[in-house]
Amino acid sequence: MTAESQQAAGGAESTAPAAADTGHHGHGHQGDGKLKLAIGAVGVVFGDIGTSPLYAFRETFAGHHSIDADRLHIYGVLSLVFWSMMLVVTFKYVLTIMKADNKGEGGSLALLALISRSSGEKRWTWPIILLGVFATALFYGDSMITPAMSVLSATEGLSYINKGFDPYIVPIALTILIGLFAIQSRGTAKVGALFGPIMLCYFLMLAVLGIMHIVDHPSIILATLNPLNALKFFYVDGFTAFIALGAVVLAVTGAEALYADMGHFGRKPIGLSWLCFVLPALMLNYMGQGAMVLEAEMGPRLGLIQDPFFLMMPDAWRVPIVILALLATIIASQAVISGAFSLTQQAIQLGFIPRLRVEHTSASAAGQIYIPMVNWGLMVMVILLVLFFGSSSNLAAAYGIAVTGAMFIDTCLMSVVLFSLWRWPAWKAVPILAVFFIVDIAYFGANLIKVPDGGWVPLAIGLTIFTLLTTWSRGRKLMQKEMAEGAMPIPVFVKSAANSATRVPGTAVFMTSSADGVPHALLHNLKHNKVLHERIILLTIKIADVPFVREENHCALDDLGQGFHRLILNYGFMQPVDVPEALKRVTGCGAEFKMIETSFFLSRQTLIAASTPGMPIWREKLFAWMLRNSESAMEYFRLPTNRVVELGSQVAI
Numbered sequence: 239m240t241a242e243s244q245q246a247a248g249g250a251e252s253t254a255p256a257a258a259d260t261g262h263h264g265h266g267h268q269g270d271g272k273l274k275l276a277i278g279a280v281g282v283v284f285g286d287i288g289t290s291p292l293y294a295f296r297e298t299f300a301g302h303h304s305i306d307a308d309r310l311h312i313y314g315v316l317s318l319v320f321w322s323m324m325l326v327v328t329f330k331y332v333l334t335i336m337k338a339d340n341k342g343e344g345g346s347l348a349l350l351a352l353i354s355r356s357s358g359e360k361r362w363t364w365p366i367i368l369l370g371v372f373a374t375a376l377f378y379g380d381s382m383i384t385p386a387m388s389v390l391s392a393t394e395g396l397s398y399i400n401k402g403f404d405p406y407i408v409p410i411a412l413t414i415l416i417g418l419f420a421i422q423s424r425g426t427a428k429v430g431a432l433f434g435p436i437m438l439c440y441f442l443m444l445a446v447l448g449i450m451h452i453v454d455h456p457s458i459i460l461a462t463l464n465p466l467n468a469l470k471f472f473y474v475d476g477f478t479a480f481i482a483l484g485a486v487v488l489a490v491t492g493a494e495a496l497y498a499d500m501g502h503f504g505r506k507p508i509g510l511s512w513l514c515f516v517l518p519a520l521m522l523n524y525m526g527q528g529a530m531v532l533e534a535e536m537g538p539r540l541g542l543i544q545d546p547f548f549l550m551m552p553d554a555w556r557v558p559i560v561i562l563a564l565l566a567t568i569i570a571s572q573a574v575i576s577g578a579f580s581l582t583q584q585a586i587q588l589g590f591i592p593r594l595r596v597e598h599t600s601a602s603a604a605g606q607i608y609i610p611m612v613n614w615g616l617m618v619m620v621i622l623l624v625l626f627f628g629s630s631s632n633l634a635a636a637y638g639i640a641v642t643g644a645m646f647i648d649t650c651l652m653s654v655v656l657f658s659l660w661r662w663p664a665w666k667a668v669p670i671l672a673v674f675f676i677v678d679i680a681y682f683g684a685n686l687i688k689v690p691d692g693g694w695v696p697l698a699i700g701l702t703i704f705t706l707l708t709t710w711s712r713g714r715k716l717m718q719k720e721m722a723e724g725a726m727p728i729p730v731f732v733k734s735a736a737n738s739a740t741r742v743p744g745t746a747v748f749m750t751s752s753a754d755g756v757p758h759a760l761l762h763n764l765k766h767n768k769v770l771h772e773r774i775i776l777l778t779i780k781i782a783d784v785p786f787v788r789e790e791n792h793c794a795l796d797d798l799g800q801g802f803h804r805l806i807l808n809y810g811f812m813q814p815v816d817v818p819e820a821l822k823r824v825t826g827c828g829a830e831f832k833m834i835e836t837s838f839f840l841s842r843q844t845l846i847a848a849s850t851p852g853m854p855i856w857r858e859k860l861f862a863w864m865l866r867n868s869e870s871a872m873e874y875f876r877l878p879t880n881r882v883v884e885l886g887s888q889v890a891i
Contacts (some may be wrong), residue, residue: 258269260851275507276515279440281433283508284500284516285570286492287327288437291444291523292547292563294319296489297634298458298530299543300872303481303687307543312528315482316462319489319524323517325677327493332512334670335497335648336505338655342562343785343812344375344500346644347584349651351783351811353659365809368708371590373702374581374828377494379576379696380641382616384491385571386623389414389639392567394559398548412624414564418571419617423597423608433569440566443559448519448549450528455529462525483684484638489524491641492570494648496575501785501812522838526550562662578616579609579814587811589714590707592868598814602876607814620700627692636839637692640700642685646678657715706864709853713861716852717843718751720889726756728776732800739770739803745836746771747821748776749871759841762885771801771837773828778806781816803827838882841872843889 298309298315333457340348350370354363370414393411396403403410452458461467472479511727522731527546536618585591597608627633649671685693751758766768776798787808796804805827807820817838821831845862872882 239531254754255362258350269307272504272507272510275503277434277438277512279503279508279511279515280515281435281569282573283495283503284441284492284511285433285437285566285573286388286495287490288441288444288520289392289518289567289570289800290489290491290564291520291527292395292567294485295404295524295527295546296543297488298482298485299630299632300535301485303478303484305475305482306476306851307313307531309532310474311471312532313458313461313464313467313878314475314479315486316458316524316528317465317468318471318483319463320521321465321468322486322677322681323520324489325673327496327512328517330645330649330674330677331493331496332466332505334674334808335652336500336508338652338659338716338754339500339505341784341786341810342501343505345498345581345584346370346377346648346651347581347588347590347811348501348785349648349655350647351588353651353654355783356642366651369647369650371622371707371711372700372704372766373644373651374590375707376647376700377498377581378578378646378703379699380491381574382619382623382699383633383696384574384618385418385639386411386620386627387633388567388570388629389564390624390633391417392564393616394545394567394630395563399557399560408624408628412621414568415571415620415624416617418568419575419620422575422613426428433572436562436565438568440562443562444523445519447559448522448524450552451526451529451533451550454523454533458525458532460836473682480680480684481687483681484688485634485680487638487642487685489520491638493571494641494644495577497648498581499573507565511754514769535600535629544671546756554691573618575613579607579610582609582612583814584608584811585707587731587809588783588864589781590711592710592864593871595869595873614649620798624694632692635688636684636693639682639688639693640696642678642682646675646682649674649678657871660837663755706860708731709857709860710864712853713865717845717889719759721843722752726761728754728756728802730797731756731760732798732802735770737765739764741772742769743835744830745773745775746770746835747775747777747817747837749841750776752778757839757841759839759883762841763883767786774802776802776804778804778818779817780806780808781811782808784810785812787813791818792822795824797827808833815875817877819876833878833881838872838877839886842871842884842886844886845889 256669291469297314299305299311328794335349336344338349338352340352347370353366353370389806390407390411393407396410397407425583436475448461464477471482489738496512500508530550531543531546547563548560550557582591582594583596586593586596594609594611597610623633623636627636652674653667653671656662656671678692687693748757748760748763760774760776787810794806798804807815807817809815816830821836824831843865845858845865851858871877872879872884
C-alpha cells in the first residue's frame with residue numbers, strides 16, 4: 239500500500255517488483271573480518287540461548303513434571319540436550335535454513351517475502367503467508383516471556399549470595415526490567431559495544447564452571463555424545479521422556495535468533511561462533527551440572543537439582559558470577575527487544591501493521607531504531623508476566639510453546655523453499671524435512687502439556703496479535719480496492735483540468751496509493767480551492783519485498799505533461815522512508831525542490847460500514863480502531879509539519 243490509503247491505513251505499498259526494477263544489495267560482510275563479526279555475534283545473537291543453562295537443566299528434573307536425578311535420567315537428558323542442539327541449531331538453522339536468505343536478511347518475514355516474490359500468485363501461497371504471519375505473532379509472545387524469564391532466573395541467584403535477598407527477588411527483577419525498557423529511546427550503540435566482551439566472559443565462565451566438575455566425572459562426556467542414552471531414556475520411561483522434552487527444549491530457545499539476526503552478521507560468522515565457541519561452552523556447562531549432581535551423595539543431590547547452575551560455582555566466585563549472569567540476561571533481553579523493533583518495522587513496511595512512530599537512534603546505523611508503542615507495550619506485558627508467575631520455574635511452564643511453534647513454522651516455510659525455490663528432488667529433501675518435522679512436532683507436542691500450567695499465555699498472545707495483523711492486512715487491501723474502483727485516469731484529468739483551473743506558483747506533492755489513478759486529495763483540492771500548482775508531483779512510495787533497493791533504482795520519474803509528474807520512490811522493507819530527503823535527490827522535473835515552496839497534500843479516510851461488508855463487522859470495527867490510532871503520515875514520511883494539508887473522505891469496505 240502506498241500513499242493515499244497509507245495516510246489512513248499506514249505503511250507503504252507492499253510490492254514485488256522484479257529485480258531489474260528495484261535491484262538489491264546485501265550488507266557487504268565481505269569487507270569485515272569474519273572473526274570480528276563472529277565475536278560481535280556472540281554479544282547479540284546468542285544471548286537468549288546462552289542464558290538457558292540458568293534454568294533448562296533444573297527444569298527438566300525439578301520443574302512441574304519432575305523426574306529422578308539418577309544416572310539413567312541425567313545421561314539421557316544430557317544426550318537429548320546435545321542432540322537437540324545439533325539437530326535444531328546446527329543442522330536445521332546454521333546449515334540449512336540460514337542458506338535461505340532474502341538478499342542477506344533472515345527471519346520469518348524475510349523468508350515469507352522471499353517465498354511470495356518467487357511463487358507469485360499461486361493458490362498455495364495464501365496458507366503459507368498465514369503461517370509466516372502466525373510465526374511473527376508468536377515471536378512477539380516470545381519477546382515478552384524471554385526478558386521476564388531470563389532476568390528473573392538470574393535475579394534468583396542473589397539468594398545464593400545472601401538469603402536476605404529472597405523477599406526482594408521480584409522487585410529487583412522488575413526494577414531491572416523497567417530500567418532496561420526506559421533506556422531504549424537512547425539507543426543501544428554505546429551499550430552494544432560492551433555486549434561482545436561481556437558475553438565472551440560469560441561463555442568462558444560457563445565453560446570453566448563445567449570443566450571444574452567434568453574432571454571429577456569425565457565419563458559424562460562420552461555419555462552425553464552417545465545418542466543411545468537418549469533412546470534408552472525413551473525406551474525405559476516412554477511418556478515421561480516425552481514430557482521431559484518440554485523442559486529440554488528450553489536449552490535451544492533462542493535458536494531462531496540466529497536466522498533473524500543473520501542480516502547483521504552474516505551466515506558464516508554466526509556459524510563460526512556457534513560451532514567453535516558457543517556450542518562447546520554451553521555443552522561443557524550442561525555436562526558440568528550433570529557431573530556435579532552425579533558426584534554428590536544421595537542426600538545433597540535433591541538439594542543440588544533445585545538450582546544446579548548457582549550451586550556449581552565456588553563460594554569465592556559466587557558474587558561476580560551472579561553479576562555476570564545478570565548482565566548476560568539483560569543483554570539477552572536487549573537483543574529480543576531490539577529484534578521486536580526490527581520485526582515491527584518490517585511488518586509495517588510489508589503491510590501487516592499500521593504505521594507506528596519509528597525513531598532512529600543512530601545517524602550511521604539504519605538498523606538501530608526505537609518504536610515507543612512496541613517498547614511500552616512489551617514493558618507492560620513483561621511486568622504482568624513477572625507479577626503473575628512470580629518465579630522463573632513457574633514462567634518455564636509458559637516458556638517454550640511460542641518458540642517451538644515458530645520453529646515448526648520455519649520448517650514448513652523451509653519445505654516450500656526446498657521444493658519450489660531450490661527445486662530439490664524428493665529423495666534429497668524428504669529425509670531432511672522428515673527429521674526436522676519429527677523433532678519439531680515432538681517438542682511442540684511436549685510443550686502443549688504445559689498449556690494448563692501457563693502455556694496458554696503465549697498462545698493467547700500469539701492469537702491476539704495474529705488477529706490484529708491479519709485484520710489490518712485484509713482491511714487495507716479492501717480499502718485499496720474500493721479507492722481504486724472510483725479513481726479517474728490521469729491522462730483524462732490532465733487534459734480536462736490543466737487548462738481550466740487557475741495555476742499558482744509553487745510545488746504540490748500529492749501522496750497516492752496507486753500509480754494509475756488521480757489521488758482523492760487532488761480532486762478534493764481542485765473541487766474546493768479551484769487552483770492547481772505550477773508543478774504537481776503524484777508521489778507513490780513502494781516497498782519492495784527485498785530488504786534494500788539500490789540507489790540507482792530508488793526513483794522512477796515520468797513526465798505527464800502540463801506540469802504534472804508521476805514520481806515513484808522504491809524502498810526495501812528494511813529501509814526507513816524519508817520523503818524530503820528523497821526529493822532533494824530528484825532531478826528531471828524542473829527546479830530543485832525547496833521545502834519552503836512545496837506543499838504536501840494527504841488524504842485521511844474515515845471508514846463507514848458497507849451494505850455487504852468485506853469483513854465481519856467486529857473486524858471492521860477493529861480495523862477502524864487501528865486506522866484511527868495509526869501514526870500520522872506526516873510524521874511517518876518525515877514531512878515538514880508546516881507544509882502539510884490534510885483532506886478527508888469516506889470509504890465503505
